Amino acid sequence: MLCTVGRPLPLATWLAVPLLFSIAVLGLTGVGGLLLGAPGSLTLSSPVFGAGVAVGVATSSSVLWTARWQRAWLRWPYLVAVLTLGVLLHGVRVPVVAVVGVGVPVTVLLVTGYFLERRRTAALAEAGLASAAPPC
Template structure:
């Protein structure tokens, strides 16, 4: 059984989750390309966008929705639109340096946020 956070997620933050996740993964791809000198551009893979949508869908149960109807009528159409946008952007290639410069700070911010959240909920967490 999954446990939700003790504090519900802000709706605006949830709207950014697919893009933040995708930016972090593209930052890793860009930095790997720069380090190995294997490629200079990173295609915007639809699979990465799909994974970002899956992460947003997984955490959507812990979102503080402003109105009850938003849980259904905002959540699923928004995720579908982001997924369609990611599939349409699949042919675009971005320079590896740009993805690294944008993605690595996002990745560090997400890791920091996870560590802070984990420290705050450590004593009260009793779930498996």
């Protein structure tokens, strides 16, 4: 079992994590392509979606499930669906400008959310309402 760090993750946020992570990786790949003068399109790759699913698995232990059935009947089928989407989209060519235009703001969103959550957790720990270290 994985450690839960910080506050529980809302279900809606967790549902977005695998897709947002995949989009962020694609966006950063697109930025690299633009900097290196790559062609005007980027080929989608199923391993990128697989990495997003891995992040979903890693964060699923910290989700605030609203019902018991969700842990088994929503958690795994959703992640399999995201992986299947990645396999189906493998090889599809997308304009680099579109990938960067969507991926970079998503990356900024994820990094900003990370730092805001760290700040909230530190404030809660300072107030004695949460532990600064994970209970593992």
